[in-house]
Amino acid sequence: MKTKTESKRQAIIQAAAEVFREVGFERASMSDIRERIGGSKATLYNYFPSKEKLFFEVMHQAKELELEAITGELDADADDLKRELVHFGQRFMTVLYSAEAIAVRRLAIAESRHSDIGKLSFEQATVPIEKQVAEFLRKAMKRGTIRTADSKIAAIHLLSLLESELLQRVLLGVIDTVKPEALSGAVRRAVDVFLSGYERF
Amino acid sequence: MSKSDSKRQAILENAYRLFRAQGFDGTSMADITSQVGGSKATLYSHFPSKEELFVECMMAALENYMSDTLKHLDASRSDPQAALRNFGTSVLNFICSPEQVEVRRLMIAEAARSGTGKLFFDKITALRSHVSSFLAECMASGMLRRDDPDLAADHLGALLEAEILEPLLLHVREAAPDEQETALAARRAVAAFLRPYAPAVPPTKAAAGADAHVRRVHPNER
Secondary structure, three states: OOOOOHHHHHHHHHHHHHHHHHHHHHHOOHHHHHHHHOOOHHHHHHHOOOHHHHHHHHHHHHHHHHHHHHOOOOOOOOOOHHHHHHHHHHHHHHHHOOHHHHHHHHHHHHHOOOOOHHHHHHHHHHHHHHHHHHHHHHHHHHHOOOOOOOHHHHHHHHHHHHHOOOHHHHHOOOOOOOOHHHHHHHHHHHHHHHHHHHOOO | OOHHHHHHHHHHHHHHHHHHHHOOOOOOHHHHHHHHOOOHHHHHHHOOOHHHHHHHHHHHHHHHHHHHHOHHHHHOOOOHHHHHHHHHHHHHHHHOOHHHHHHHHHHHHHOOOOOHHHHHHHHHHHHHHHHHHHHHHHHHOOOOOOOOHHHHHHHHHHHHHOOOHHHHHOOOOOOOOOHHHHHHHHHHHHHHHHHHHOOOOOHHHHHHOHHHHOOOOOHHHO
């Protein structure tokens, strides 16, 4: 048997991501994916024993990219809290509302009935981001920049407000692609509302 | 009602009862046929798939529910906080029920392939426009500060769903929340909503946030 290579593995993941996005998880077949990359079906199965495993991997990579792009940059010591939150919101929304990320999110929801995919997505993406934002807000509360409240709930409220104008429309396919100005407008409005709810009176 | 319409109605009623009792996965088209009577071919002539039948059932449920829940908004216009809390709890009880979570999951799953997601969105939009008019009235009477009522309705809706819906959609939790949990989530959401939309804003802050008051046109909806 040939040795497995990382570049081949990545090529498979890339091809699979395209196929899943185009026809959806259920209608995608391992043959479709194999056709796109060439080689034998045995080779493909040697890398990924099932379509589910392959989907997991596609999703996992997408989520990892998301996390890398979003986390780490929130600076609790920044002077301008609003600017910090707008920047964060912009990154968060840009990553989450790419065509790729939306397709993955749809699949995670669709497949959660039959597998752990939904749970995995929640634990690897939603929870870490919520925690990071909560920690940031907790520090801002401690510094007195915003009023003291349950930082976890505040984080969940902020994230929901950021998505409030777009989530349903995008997940339900009413909007195909989100225009940059719609996205940045939604972020600005959400941060305004969040901060005026949490500012100190 | 024609014979065909009454058959369709009978299918919908029986299917809805079975879906509620046994869930989407636990209900087969054969189960539904045996309840309604007639042949499987007749069933399929009305609804080409179990998914479509399910969606139809849940849309009908959504419409019945809407007329009930909107009464919360009509009831107490003098006390928007109480009205919104009751309304919010009622919304959460409904959308977090197992069959409504399931229908939303199906709609999202199918969104890329068919137009049913848009149909569902239209229903949600109808509900939201009632909420917008309620908020617009509150703004007009000075109980809320003036802003785009559609935007305010989006913000309220997102805050209501914030704590509970995603874990349910992703099967991170199975059990639907009880009344106590939905009431608590609704109370927190309404509090988070009313603070920024409260009318009393100190003058300096009002000036700083003036651009937030400009009416918004959704760039994707022009």
